[in-house]
Amino acid sequence: MPVWLIWLIAAIGLAGAEALTGDLFLLMLSGGALAAVASSLLVDNLVVDGVVFLVVSVLLLVMVRPVLRRRFAAGTGLPDLAKALEGKSALVLEPVGRHAGQVKLDGEVWTARPLSDDDVYQPGDQVTVVRIDGATAVVFKSV
Incomplete structure (x- = not known):
């Protein structure tokens, strides 16, 4: 060889x-x-x-x-998806309460919970994403 x-x-x-x-x-x-x-x-x-x-x-x-x-x-990397979704509007698909809920966010279905544990949002409500916590969108009702 x-x-x-x-x-x-x-x-x-x-x-x-x-x-x-x-x-x-x-x-x-x-x-x-x-x-x-x-x-x-x-x-x-x-x-x-x-x-x-x-x-x-x-x-x-x-x-x-x-x-x-x-x-x-030192690379800038890809933008953080969670940061990109903060402030976006979402549509409630299933009632969003302390322990359950789903929203349609940016064309995808996400589990969601309200910012305040006492709030409950009904299907059809428009909410705003405050932050992403793992795979759950933390939302509050848009005014």
Whole structure:
């Protein structure tokens, strides 16, 4: 088996293992193994391949990995669905009381409870979402 193929299999294996960890460490080693593939194709020397693997892996770990980790950590991400639903109007489908109720909110049926435990809203009432508590919309009657 050619040496470059062994390096390629190592690169693919490391990249696949990275998918399980998500730490970006094995991905950097995979990049080093890809560099060793190129080295093996250019120079037929196992020691040179190993040095290329080591140098490129260390450079990727020291220079690229911290930048990627900061970038992923600082991402704005997707907007919070719960925050997006606050203040929206909903239609009461089943009586909304302290322990039960359903509303149609943004085209979907949600379980609901009133903001004040003493309130009860009847089907057909328009309510406003105050907040989302887990999978339950906390609502009050719109005026």
